[in-house]
Amino acid sequence: MEWEKLLSLKRQGDTLKRLRKEQDDTRLGFEVDYDRIIFSSAFRSLQDKTQVIPLSNTDFVHTRLTHSLEVSVVGRSLGRIAGKKILKKHPHLAQVHGYRFNDFGAIVAAAALSHDIGNPPFGHSGEKAIGEFFKTGKGVKYQSLLSKKEYQDLIDFEGNANGFRLLTQSKKGVEGGLRLSYSTLGAFMKYPKESLPKRPSQHISDKKFGFFQSDKDTFCQVAEELGLLQTRKGESVSYSRHPLTYLVEAADDICYTIIDFEDGINLGLISEDYALEYLIKLVKDNINTKKYNSLAFKEDRLSYLRALAISTLISDAVDVFIDNEEAILNGEFSVSLLDKSKYEAQVSDIISLSVEKIYRSQEVIEKEIAGYKIISDILEVYTQALLRQREGKAGNYDELLITTLPECYQNRVTSVYEILLNTCCYVASLSDRSAVHIHNKIMGKQL
Template sequence: MEWSTLLCEDRIRSLVKRPTGTDLRTEFEKDYHRIIGSASFRRLQDKTQVFPLDRSDFIRTRLTHSLEVSSFAKSLGQNISASIRTVIKDESFLPEHALAMCDILQCAGLIHDIGNPPFGHFGETAIQDWFKRRLPELRFQRSGEEEARPLSEVLNRQMVEDFYHFEGNTQALRVVTKLHFLVDEHGMNLTKALLASIIKYPGSSLEVDKHSGNIKTKKMGYFYADREAFDDIQASCGTNGARHPLAFILEAADDIAYATADIEDAVKKNCLTFEQLVRELTEYKKECQNERYRDMVSWLTDKYNRAVSKGYSRPDLYAVQNWVVTMQGQMIGGATEGFTNNYQEIMAGTYKKELTAGTDAQLLMEALGDIAYRYAFVSKPILKLEIAAETIFNFLLDKFVDAVLYFDTVRKQSAVQEKLVSLISDNYKKLYFICSAGKSEEEKLYLRLLLVTDYVCGMTDSYAKDLYQELNGIA
């Protein structure tokens, strides 16, 4: 792969560039302003990061998380671009490439979670589980056929697997290339380099293999409905089935944000005490610990003692908040080291791991992830909210999928089905009609099911809860 191609400024819908001289922004800077001004981005302020429907202004939402990832991604871009120039000494990487890399990564951080459904990652699981359970049960009768057949038999294999492996990152590509109706059906019409950077898993739902040892097959990267856009992006950026190098950097930024923020939020919410954190870090895989890891853990205690000596009322929270900032710097250094050490493999499209693999940051990130899962993600308040969220998802999917099964067909809908369809965004329905024109009956059915997941994923936590209550007559 070549940087001159990877940093492609083209858009799926070409723009007429007018030489007025009044707009001095680069194409990637224009992307930034399109994102910041979008309703899709603003909705992230009411979407769960870890703690659903939390009223505290301290706890992170998808919006604050995305801003943090954007910041880390840009910092990594600055470090890595300097390393490419001075350590690796790749002469094909020009000064303007360094600026473009940072701008793209800053934008990629903002939109990497823009397709996530309400109620955090549990929302993805709830959608997957619903379709795995219901697609073989729901039946559809095609014109000319005497009997209705299960949806899992009517749709082709990739269509079915799209729903079984439903994924927020995949939905993000769909939001920015189609659903955010800025001017037309091309969504925000962002640059192809940016779009390629948010495709963490450059393969279809048929290629998912969590046990392959290659990170790019862990999840799917695009829906069957978006295959033409995916192919266009890949061809223009020259990635040809490989991960875009900037996707590795974006993932590292996301991992850094998760590893540190989840711990900080867990301590703030009293899910995890300072003493538990120190003990867990000290005991985590002792046989794998090196002196660097032990030093980083000892810094946490040092910061606590400093807070006590200064008389802070919450020395535990002071210590954790300051320590995670220090750890973020260590992790950025580890990811930079990983990119530098594996540069040739990354550019050849053969690198299979995270950037921090094999660095001093790896064990620390694993430890923090494990601690956050055991103390926050499976805490009773979270579990209760996830059970409630599943009830909401099941109800909404039951109602709206039933309503769209025969929408846009010769079969007459019931009054209730018509009312439910009328609740779906007009822009989403307009996109459905554009994309379904001239398509087979099978693909139209698939697009109608996507119409429902598009609608549900576009909801905020509060909207999903309120709609559930309203449709159930709950005051």
């Protein structure tokens, strides 16, 4: 892969080239991407979507919105620092094409800002709940109406694929979705493959999938424009990752490792003394002991260690990225940057403790169970109503239900697959509390 193509400013529908040296530096094209994402309704819905604790009543627990903002800030730093080093190694990018180190930061920040934009309510259990509805729930009856890949899209419903759909899907009068630059879309594409074959290799880009069958043509168009390496051809299409995707992933990994851990401490799920010991192990080479010991309050001690831990991991992730740049450009780097970190052991310890004390806490489990029921019930009534309408068999209740859907999800003249996928995407668009509210309405619990 070549940086000249990877840093494309092209957007869906463009007929002319967008050259970097002709850009207005006061509002660079890559920065426009950030603005479009942050003003989108899909991004706003993240303010009431679970990061760790569903339906939390405390102010300091992170939502998907605050998490995404923090990931974008870390991503911007990763991109800028890496960009400086890349331009030093490849001076023609600046001298001939006009690229600046801020460009890398802007791309990574925008992709990082949108990295969770397609996630359903109730955290990762929301994805699983949608998939289980079609795999073992009442939606299994639709399997015979779908191709293998279409059915796999549903039983393994993937927030990353839904995110790509949200960012790129054309609607009447709105071609190309948010019309982001191909570079930002490329950096966003964490798993550049379709749902089948499932996990065909141990390469990290094969862990999940990144686009639904309905969005395959758009995905391939972006990949080809960026010059991503095609890793499979024929019936099963997949590509290598955009190099900057590794930085987006690192930003996410750094934030959820450190900040979810911080949430666990603030919630009392992890004792302060135990937690601080784990963080100090990570930053022991960089900590200012005198400054740390002068901090009288837990919040300040925690904030200091959190900032130092994030800074330490940013610096290390960039080093790993630059050291492996050639392998990354050749599509041969098969793990995340943090997997190669010299702090990998400390990070693993923190994640293990978070899994035990936070992600599997009774509060999280009980709310995830409720989320499964809520999502299953909403999917059942809406898929049934829409498919009955498609067949001309809708009853009055079905028609009433359909009128409660946003107009863009009411498409009646389309395939069974599109109806089912659109309904999944509608459920995925809901915030945690909206899902609870709608469930109460359709179950007759609230007037």
